[in-house]
Amino acid sequence: MGAVKTKRMPRAVREQQMLDAAVRTFGRRGYMAASMDEIAELAGVSKPLVYLYLNSKEDLFTACIRREARALTAAVRAGVETDAPADRQLWDGLRAFFTHTARHPDGWAVLHLQARTHGDAFAAEVNAMREEIVAFVTQLILASARAAHRDPDLPADEVAGLAEALVGAAESLADWANATPGVTARQAAATMMNFAWAGLGNMMDARPWVPPVS
Amino acid sequence: MGAVKTKRMPRAVREQQMLDAAVRTFGRRGYMAASMDEIAELAGVSKPLVYLYLNSKEDLFTACIRREARALTAAVRAGVETDAPADRQLWDGLRAFFTHTARHPDGWAVLHLQARTHGDAFAAEVNAMREEIVAFVTQLILASARAAHRDPDLPADEVAGLAEALVGAAESLADWANATPGVTARQAAATMMNFAWAGLGNMMDARPWVPPVS
Amino acid sequence: MGAVKTKRMPRAVREQQMLDAAVRTFGRRGYMAASMDEIAELAGVSKPLVYLYLNSKEDLFTACIRREARALTAAVRAGVETDAPADRQLWDGLRAFFTHTARHPDGWAVLHLQARTHGDAFAAEVNAMREEIVAFVTQLILASARAAHRDPDLPADEVAGLAEALVGAAESLADWANATPGVTARQAAATMMNFAWAGLGNMMDARPWVPPVS
Amino acid sequence: MGAVKTKRMPRAVREQQMLDAAVRTFGRRGYMAASMDEIAELAGVSKPLVYLYLNSKEDLFTACIRREARALTAAVRAGVETDAPADRQLWDGLRAFFTHTARHPDGWAVLHLQARTHGDAFAAEVNAMREEIVAFVTQLILASARAAHRDPDLPADEVAGLAEALVGAAESLADWANATPGVTARQAAATMMNFAWAGLGNMMDARPWVPPVS
DNA sequence: CATGAATGAGTTTTCATTCAT
DNA sequence: CATGAATGAAAACTCATTCAT
Secondary structure (H helix, E strand, O other): OOOOOOOOOOHHHHHHHHHHHHHHHHHHHOOOOOOHHHHHHHHOOOHHHHHHHHOOHHHHHHHHHHHHHHHHHHHHHHHOOOOOOHHHHHHHHHHHHHHHHHHOHHHHHHHHHHOOOOOHHHHHHHHHHHHHHHHHHHHHHHHHHHHHOOOOOOOHHHHHHHHHHHHHHHHHHHHHHHHOOOOOHHHHHHHHHHHHHHHHHHHHOOOOOOOOOO | OOOOOOOOOOHHHHHHHHHHHHHHHHHHHOOOOOOHHHHHHHHOOOHHHHHHHHOOHHHHHHHHHHHHHHHHHHHHHHHOOOOOOHHHHHHHHHHHHHHHHHHOHHHHHHHHHHOOOOOHHHHHHHHHHHHHHHHHHHHHHHHHHHHHOOOOOOOHHHHHHHHHHHHHHHHHHHHHHHHOOOOOHHHHHHHHHHHHHHHHHHHHOOOOOOOOOO | OOOOOOOOOOHHHHHHHHHHHHHHHHHHHOOOOOOHHHHHHHHOOOHHHHHHHHOOHHHHHHHHHHHHHHHHHHHHHHHOOOOOOHHHHHHHHHHHHHHHHHHOHHHHHHHHHHHHHOOHHHHHHHHHHHHHHHHHHHHHHHHHHHHHOOOOOOOHHHHHHHHHHHHHHHHHHHHHHHHOOOOOHHHHHHHHHHHHHHHHHHHHOOOOOOOOOO | OOOOOOOOOOHHHHHHHHHHHHHHHHHHHOOOOOOHHHHHHHHOOOHHHHHHHHOOHHHHHHHHHHHHHHHHHHHHHHHOOOOOOHHHHHHHHHHHHHHHHHHOHHHHHHHHHHOOOOOHHHHHHHHHHHHHHHHHHHHHHHHHHHHHOOOOOOOHHHHHHHHHHHHHHHHHHHHHHHHOOOOOHHHHHHHHHHHHHHHHHHHHOOOOOOOOOO
């Protein structure tokens, strides 16, 4: 069951098999409910080998987070042409994001659900990636805003909140698209574009919603 | 340690103490990492009493989810005047939401993080609340749109995605506001309003972002 | 559920209710698997009252054994006319025995199964009754042998073994009759009579089976 | 404390040590009162190893029943020469039976007392063996009856009751022989032979005891 | 390089038993 | 007399982790 038991593989390959098994198990069972036994069996190796290569459950989980984070950011970057206009870059990036999360639901569960629910150490690991994505997206948005309008001149903390909101929205949409049959990455990306674009547009036209005095 | 050890309390009171301790422990440690020992000690009672009143770890967690979900929806409802104009209602609701999540970070962690990561039974429990909130907010947005503009005539699945995105954005902002010192509920609500208001406005003016053909 | 909850009963009555509940629970669940909670609930009283009247689980179980042992011997005695011929007395006694065990399966389970499987203290309790029955039956057999034949002159230890065998056979038949639908007490008694009577007859005619020398 | 602590044994050996310890503990303490801790310590291993090899308390108990049942039937079969005359076979089988139960009192307690008092699953396990023995013994008796007399022509349910009575008698004698110092397997077997032989003989001579009309 | 054998420490859960009212 | 409130102690079972081969 699991990977075919082939003897004498190079270390790098074995490690990838273990990470595959671990991501799948962590993503489905959750970090704590996943047992090293199950992971080793699914990887087709003995438990001591897992420990020899990956040290501990914590280290194994961290390695999973890192690999999946790298894979996700790489996928997004690969989907984007840096020469294209900003809105096109945003659109391509979002599509790449939703496509990747749809294709790797266990990896996405590890990043979005598990890594954030089991201690600050893991959360920090995934936050690095998150920040990178936030920076990437925000910069795109601002660039595209600059291209279309005069200098927006938004206060920094407002931008930060905005970025959070945008990323949160995208993350939620990824979960929702994974859980809802028939929703494509394209559709999810379109929803996000409408959402972000219009919201941003108005805001930068200096027509913000004004809270009541209360 | 924890609650003062007062003997012989009526059952209802003890149950609340236990739920307090459980929400705090589940919220901080996570569902699986939280031990019944720790919860009992924090509640100032012996473990058998916890089991006598709340049956099992699963039931205890479910009780926590339900109590916190009820508290959150109650807080939002209490913050809103049903006679007020729609945008005012939305604003008040968001402020109540962010205020409550800021005041009850452990409860919010239980609802937003823990309940969704440990099995469908728990997720279903919290989804009931989520759907209620989604319905509440979406209806407000639509109402306010109707008041300000002509009939929007949006396709249903687009609205569904939009609602997901909005709720996801709010949830992310709640986490972010909790984690970022100096961000008030008011600010978080304002960000959301700008975002939602403007975005919706544009969308309903039939100026959606149009994806490229590729 | 269980006995109707009537307030303020005289102690003796309450005690019998508790013993009823205990016999039923011990007989069905077994001594260890039976919980004092279940017994108290079935008896319609609170647990502390059970302890007040019957001290401990051990004492309660002992009281059950004693009561059921007394009831069984009383039933057998009541079925026998001491003036009747010996074989008639044996027949009547066996019928009374099988009738009682059939009517009180839980009590019989307590005596035959539970009391012998949970420590010497309980086993001793039930052995007192067993010995009484052994003595009663054996004496009847010997008397009837004397009446029908010349003095048998059987060695004492042979008689002892025989008595054990007879009682064991009867006990097994009682279990078997309880477990097999359609087998009446009368049939069980007839089987025993045939068996015991003929076997004894032959033995006392000094035609025993002779073991090979090996 | 129990077995000498020898490290690194092959699995099969360790399993037998565990079963030894388990039979002893279950036989003396009873199924429910026996703790896995005690069994593990007596076996000279840690508890997790017991669970690794034998899964659960239930499975461990079942394994004990099966092993002891097999050992008992094997001992009886080994004591009997299938070419010998029927009464000789019966005699040899009974001696083997009483010898084995005397040498393995804990195993006998597991089979006779514990397995029958703790749930149908266990009872079924031991009943398979019991039926095998009943069939073996009954067939021998009938064969020997056929050899000595004309065709007995007994009704089926009478035979069933008879077999129950015989087996019950033998079981009781085994307990009694174990509990009574100075009683040998040979004596117990002789008592059984007399009992069964004479009883059966008369019965098949069509001289049954006739119940009164009452 | 790879693994079968083994365990310390912890988990959830249950139960007989007792106060304080 | 009767009970709701409470617990110490122990049970079955699991898991991450490590040697010896």
